[in-house]
Amino acid sequence: MTQEFAVDDRQGWLSLMASADEAKLTRLWQDYGASPEFQWLRAPEAGGVMVRGRMGGSGAPFNLGEMTVTRCALTLEDGTVGHGYVQGRSKAKAEIVAKIDALMQTPVADDLRSRVLTPLAQARQAAKTARAAKAAATKVEFFTLVRGED
Amino acid sequence: MYVAVKGGERAIENAHAWLAEERRGDTSVAELSLSQIREQLSLAVNRVMAEGSLYDPDLAALAIKQSRGDLIEAIFLIRAYRTTLPRFGATLPVETGEMACDRRISATFKDAPGGQVLGPTFDYTHRLLDFKLAADGELPEAPTAEPRQEPTPHITEFLQGEDIIQREPVSEETPGDLTREPMQFPSNRPLRLQSLTRGDEGFVLGMAYSTQRGYARNHAFVGELRIGRCAVEMEIPELGFAIEIGEIELTECETVNQFTGSKTEPPQFTRGYGLVFGQSERKSISMALVDRALRWEELGEDNLGAAAQDEEFVLSHCDNIQATGFLEHIKLPHYVDFQSELELVRKLRREAEERTSEQLGAIAAQEAAE
Structure with a gap:
């Protein structure tokens, strides 16, 4: 199966981490073992964003309801800026994401990618595939009963 | 007319302490965890998120626990919490x-x-109580098939x-927000x-x-x-x-x-x-x-x-x-309102009793007509 969650650009890794399982992300980050010096540009804060839908699935937008999001921003000692935007209210998770985002812009990127982001992407893909496989097993196969001749 | 009254603080405190105890129920029964509610009462969690208008399964589970399973009370808790959140913006429309x-x-x-x-639907189930669920049972894994990729x-x-x-008119106009x-x-x-x-x-x-x-x-x-x-x-x-x-x-x-x-x-x-x-x-x-x-x-x-x-x-x-x-506010103290209504009804009665039975009949007919 193709790797759906691309982690080779910033948009890709931030998107992957935003809804990643917090326990798994934390474990991978701890195993990676980095604790970079940093300063907060914006300390983690929880808030809401208004989720929009489209009328009829394809028309003009309408407001569906809010979801919780936590965000933060920090800068490493060399000045690299990292942003964390995560679903939910975990400040710890947002902090990890911001640190990884910053480090991914430094020479350790390849190592970090292979030890944290790739396993995370694989886990997400596996979870998605497992659900899709269960859904596929509930697909209806119709068969036609004997029809009367006209 | 609203008049401030004091009193009842101790009664309120004690009522809330008892509420907490009743919420917990029999302590010889294991306490519910939020993850149990989130995972095993997920449709209740979904309803609280939808009507609370805030997507956060953990918060919805907490609200359900706090409200003793009263989902409208839980929705109330979520709505109240929602107003404390700073709004970071709006998303792109979900596709x-x-x-x-x-x-x-x-x-x-x-x-x-x-x-x-x-x-995972309830459709085509027979709606018969499943007593197997009353006992702890191991579940077989749900079957799988080749997943759809596209x-x-x-x-x-x-x-x-x-x-x-x-056709749905296509537009990117910013929608109004009733919140x-x-x-x-x-x-x-x-x-x-x-x-x-x-x-x-x-x-x-x-x-x-x-x-x-x-x-x-x-x-x-x-x-x-x-x-x-x-x-x-x-x-x-x-x-x-x-x-x-x-x-x-x-x-x-x-x-x-x-x-x-x-x-x-x-x-x-x-x-x-x-x-x-x-x-x-x-x-x-x-x-x-x-x-x-x-x-x-x-x-x-x-x-x-x-x-x-x-x-x-x-x-x-x-x-x-x-x-x-609005419905439940009528159970809160309305002593002064009621006192004035009581006075009015007593006065009307006194006047009525002083009248003749014919007059009484006339008043009743008028009231019925009203």
Whole structure:
């Protein structure tokens, strides 16, 4: 199966981490073992964003309801800026994401990618595939009963 | 008239302490954890998220625990919490056509591309109590099959090719937000949909049912019903591009309604739309029916005087927190109001007793007429 969650650009890794399982992300980050010096540009804060839908699935937008999001921003000692935007209210998770985002812009990127982001992407893909496989097993196969001749 | 009174502090404190004890119940029974509620009462969690208008399963689970399973109380807690959150902005509209579907059925097209996928449904169960659940039981794994790789297209797209179904006007206009500005009537479809998706499931169901029973002719088929997960994207100003900020479960229903045409519209199929947080099938079908009924004016249909066609009636009464607040306030102390009413009734009685029986009869007739 193709790797759906691309982690080779910033948009890709931030998107992957935003809804990643917090326990798994934390474990991978701890195993990676980095604790970079940093300063907060914006300390983690929880808030809401208004989720929009489209009328009829394809028309003009309408407001569906809010979801919780936590965000933060920090800068490493060399000045690299990292942003964390995560679903939910975990400040710890947002902090990890911001640190990884910053480090991914430094020479350790390849190592970090292979030890944290790739396993995370694989886990997400596996979870998605497992659900899709269960859904596929509930697909209806119709068969036609004997029809009367006209 | 409102008069401040003091007193009752100790009674209130003690009542709340007892409430906490009753909430916990028999301490020889294991306490519920939030993750148990989130995972095992997930449809209750979904309802609290949808009507609380805040997608956060952990918070919804906490609210359900705190409210002892009273879902409207839980929704109240979520609504109150929601107002404390700073608003970071709005997302891009979720693209439900790219949903990873757990369930996708159509009552109108048997051979829809992507097929009829039942998903984890209560449909076709026999609604018999399953006493196996009363005992701890190991579950067999659900069977699997080759997963579908590509997104599942919306079924109405196929009808659109024939131009036989009303098209959704495409626009990127910023929709009004009823959490920021109070509803005013007449409203518009985006506001109606926002109001309905957070409206009380029972109320919206009742309204939808009334349209099926003939109050506003509105014969709907479920063109498509899908449940699954959608990525939520938002533009991040400091980054200069959009990222996925999360993934949410949604239920979407599109109804197809026969329409014989009006002065302004040719005969075609028209649409009703429901989109609700979580797995909320009954609610999203109901929402679609009520959405369709409320579109009578734009389609040039007759106002049949049905409740479901009256947006002021529907939207002013579908919010269970507003309704509960007003309904339940009458149980709070109204001693002074009542005292004055008591005085009035006593006075009227005294006067009445002084009159003759003929006069009494005349007053009663007048009151009955009123």
